[in-house]
Amino acid sequence: MSAPPYQIIIGLEVHVQLATQTKLFCRCSTQFGAPPNTQTCPVCTGLPGALPVMNRHAYELALVTARALNCEIPRYTKWDRKQYYYPDLPKGYQISQYDLPMSQHGYLEISDPQDRFEPKRVRVLRAHLEEDAGKSMHDEVAGRADSRIDLNRTGTPLLEIVSEPDMRSPLEAKAYLTELKLLLTYLGVSDCNMQEGSLRVDANVNLWLDVDGERVATPIVEIKNMNSFRAVERALTYEAERQFDVWEETGQRLGDVPKQTRGWDDNACVTKAQRSKEESSDYRYFPDPDLVPVMVTDDQLAVAESQLGELPAALRSRLQREYEVSAYDADVLVNQGRAVVDYFVEAARVSRDPKKASNWIQRDVLRALNESGTNIEDFGVCARNLGELIEQINDGQIPGSRGVEVFHQMREARSTLAEAMETLGITGVDSGELIALCQELLAKNPRVVSDVLNGKEAAVGSLIGQAKKSNPNVDPALVRQTCLDLIRQQST
Amino acid sequence: MSLTREEVERVALLARLELSPDEIERMTSQLSKILDHVEQLGQLDTTDVQAMAHAIEMSNVFAEDQLRAGLSRDDALSNAPKRDEECYRVPAVLGE
Ligand SMILES: [Zn+2]
Numbered sequence: 001m002s003a004p005p006y007q008i009i010i011g012l013e014v015h016v017q018l019a020t021q022t023k024l025f026c027r028c029s030t031q032f033g034a035p036p037n038t039q040t041c042p043v044c045t046g047l048p049g050a051l052p053v054m055n056r057h058a059y060e061l062a063l064v065t066a067r068a069l070n071c072e073i074p075r076y077t078k079w080d081r082k083q084y085y086y087p088d089l090p091k092g093y094q095i096s097q098y099d100l101p102m103s104q105h106g107y108l109e110i111s112d113p114q115d116r117f118e119p120k121r122v123r124v125l126r127a128h129l130e131e132d133a134g135k136s137m138h139d140e141v142a143g144r145a146d147s148r149i150d151l152n153r154t155g156t157p158l159l160e161i162v163s164e165p166d167m168r169s170p171l172e173a174k175a176y177l178t179e180l181k182l183l184l185t186y187l188g189v190s191d192c193n194m195q196e197g198s199l200r201v202d203a204n205v206n207l208w209l210d211v212d213g214e215r216v217a218t219p220i221v222e223i224k225n226m227n228s229f230r231a232v233e234r235a236l237t238y239e240a241e242r243q244f245d246v247w248e249e250t251g252q253r254l255g256d257v258p259k260q261t262r263g264w265d266d267n268a269c270v271t272k273a274q275r276s277k278e279e280s281s282d283y284r285y286f287p288d289p290d291l292v293p294v295m296v297t298d299d300q301l302a303v304a305e306s307q308l309g310e311l312p313a314a315l316r317s318r319l320q321r322e323y324e325v326s327a328y329d330a331d332v333l334v335n336q337g338r339a340v341v342d343y344f345v346e347a348a349r350v351s352r353d354p355k356k357a358s359n360w361i362q363r364d365v366l367r368a369l370n371e372s373g374t375n376i377e378d379f380g381v382c383a384r385n386l387g388e389l390i391e392q393i394n395d396g397q398i399p400g401s402r403g404v405e406v407f408h409q410m411r412e413a414r415s416t417l418a419e420a421m422e423t424l425g426i427t428g429v430d431s432g433e434l435i436a437l438c439q440e441l442l443a444k445n446p447r448v449v450s451d452v453l454n455g456k457e458a459a460v461g462s463l464i465g466q467a468k469k470s471n472p473n474v475d476p477a478l479v480r481q482t483c484l485d486l487i488r489q490q491s492t
Numbered sequence: 493m494s495l496t497r498e499e500v501e502r503v504a505l506l507a508r509l510e511l512s513p514d515e516i517e518r519m520t521s522q523l524s525k526i527l528d529h530v531e532q533l534g535q536l537d538t539t540d541v542q543a544m545a546h547a548i549e550m551s552n553v554f555a556e557d558q559l560r561a562g563l564s565r566d567d568a569l570s571n572a573p574k575r576d577e578e579c580y581r582v583p584a585v586l587g588e
Contacts, residue, residue, distance in 0.1 A: 021558070036565075036579050037568050037580070040568050042563070054554050054555065058557070078546050147582050
């Protein structure tokens with residue numbers, strides 16, 4: 001596959017719902033899934049005379065997120081009215097932020113553990129607080145072509161995070177979204193549930209082409225309706241090819257046509273032109289006279305700073321540094337979320353073998369979690385028990401060949417290591433016992449000893465079966481090693 | 493400063509107002525007069541006056557994130573020109 005004759009330029013706008021109990025400017029619930037129009041009040045339905053008041057917690061969550069995105073926090077910020085008519089917008093304007101957003105000029109670092117792109121810093125132009133609109137549902141029942149409006153969601157706090165057009169491939173865009181979602185999850189500022197609309201993504205895309213040594217840009221297209229990160233990746237890939245075809249056909253450049261909005265159709269795997277709202281592109285922003293500005297205080301900044309905690313990027317490098325796991329392993333563990341990292345740290349501490357703890361978690365724990373659909377917090381094998389299992393295998397107390405069996409016994413019965421071993425009839429074989437057994441076997445099999453001394457180490461294999469017959473709890477690998485060690489000691 | 497007819501038509505469209513040709517004529521002259529009036533402020537010397545971003549001098553008014561009862565559904569829907577048991581009903585929103 002040859003490289004396409006263009007570069008893709010991608011910027012992303014992410015709307016994330018902040019984890020508050022109540023709305024941004026009134027105290028109605030933000031709970032998802034309530035019956036329609038049961039969570040509204042005069043403020044969020046825009047009744048005359050109602051006055052909005054800023055939700056303190058929403059502002060604080062936005063501040064923490066902005067700092068985690070390395071944004072500057074200007075001292076002064078205010079809220080503006082963005083005016084347009086739509087049935088799900090009862091006031092006729094959305095309260096948003098225009099020229100003085102609460103945060104700006106940050107960045108998020110992305111990289112790919114498989115090295116498919118160079119690590120890079122995606123700049124964040126701004127992150128601002130705004131309110132959500134309601135929901136309109138088209139109703140075809142009985143041929144009545146009405147839309148039904150549910151205003152429960154109206155006024156829900158959103159943080160809009162706008163990136164600079166710094167991504168150069170659909171893969172980079174997906175990596176940015178994955179890293180952003182992970183960061184938000186670590187901060188606990190949003191549940192990031194795309195199905196419930198807590199995280200929404202719009203993309204701005206165009207192409208750079210080289211025309212006789214001159215860089216030419218194609219018109220920017222905004223893509224909407226992408227309801228998974230995978231859909232974002234596919235929509236961008238499709239859109240780049242489509243724009244190249246249009247370029248070849250029309251030669252249209254940036255500025256030749258107004259910005260177009262296209263919707264992603266996940267079933268047909270195409271983007272489709274949306275009704276243009278060019279007359280409404282004039283939002284006539286002005287400062288909302290009902291809301292007072294915010295002058296951020298040193299206290300508020302200090303509190304936000306103290307709530308950052310250890311973020312994914314720092315955690316990845318700490319796992320590599322302190323536990324000597326590979327960059328790839330650190331990435332897998334950190335991407336599973338804070339609870340899995342805590343589980344790893346405890347298992348590594350108890351087992352004193354971080355590498356094996358990481359392997360066990362990736363191979364056995366995560367698979368079992370996936371299959372059963374449980375959280376690590378509810379998992380049958382706690383970190384301490386996994387750590388002990390690894391330690392006892394390393395000490396030869398549990399045959400390595402039976403480790404997985406013990407693991408699943410602990411998981412199913414939610415038992416301790418000792419209980420699982422008892423149920424499975426595994427008793428520890430200490431090294432004294434093991435040496436005595438091997439000495440006995442070697443004495444009975446002088447032929448094996450001479451074969452090994454003649455260079456045929458494989459001859460030891462015939463002793464393993466005999467050893468297991470005599471004591472089913474012995475570890476085959478340890479029997480083999482002990483026998484070889486004893487033969488060498490005897491011969492010197 | 494005088495407004496053009498086209499500018500008034502555009503403002504009317506943005507405000508979803510349907511104006512007759514007569515009304516457009518009248519609005520064009522009335523709005524122009526209002527703008528002229530405001531224009532007088534331009535005569536003031538504001539070199540030493542700090543730019544103002546908001547008309548209110550108060551700042552940092554917050555409410556705690558605590559639930560409070562709002563409207564019952566029936567109350568919320570009671571003024572709607574058209575409704576059903578659960579929702580406001582409006583003319584079809586064209587497909588997105
Ligand atoms: Zn409300």
